[in-house]
Amino acid sequence: MVYGNIVMMLIDFEHKTIRKNLQLNMNLFELQRAQIMQLNALDEIRKLSLQHTEVVLNKRIRWHDKYIKERKFKSGDWALLYDSRYKDTMGKLQTHWLGPYEIVEVFQNGAVQLATIDPIKFKLLVNGHGLGLYHKPVTKEDFLQQFYIQPPPTVPAASVEGLPIPKS
Template sequence: MTLSAAQEERILQLNALDEIRKSTLQQTESVQNHGMRWHDLYIRDKSFKPGDWALLYDSKYKDNLGKLQTRWLGPYEIVETFSNGAVRLSTIDPNKFKFLVNDHWLCLYHKALRKDDFLRPFSTA
């Protein structure tokens, strides 16, 4: 049995189409791997410990960003951390109101230095 020229051309086109599909899949996988490596390179792990201070993201300003509007509330004291990413916060006022939030809504707050603490390394005494 011999194939006509049109049938042979059609088989060649189908084989070429399959090769194009395979190369496209390889290129897509390569681009996704590159994106994952970039993401893993620049992501920072947040680790909170009891006694640290944190700022809480206020999502009500997510859509309406004013020029001088702050999006962070706090600072709050971290009382307890859980393995599932939940963090128990406490207000720093005398009432000590406690509540739970997800750690994705937090960023670490560094306490402000007093003037004496700042100048101590520079003193010659």
């Protein structure tokens, strides 16, 4: 910079500005018209890039949504809670699930209120995406009743005494 001279920015040399073109004695009307055409072309490029961004975003949303499993929980079910502290560790014998917990209430926004299955109930509110359905352990009698299988008849001990003993 020199005192008394007009300051010329580096952008003036890189892009032809009105001031630079006036110094070169070019037609002002043509310069303004050329700049308006460049601005219009820039707007067109911007619109095309926005449309392309929207198309890519919709593709990404569809790709992501096809891998989401819809989980239906209802109160009274048991669930396991995913512990995200261990998501980066690779351990064969290390569990990543906490619980089981009993589902108390399911909210419309996907949140789920859980309670411990201990005698002293401790309630907590979690995101439903971090839950997995836990199937309650079934006793043998409940399993047989579920499939309508009759248990085998028991033979009284007195009738067994009269049977001949097989010889080997």
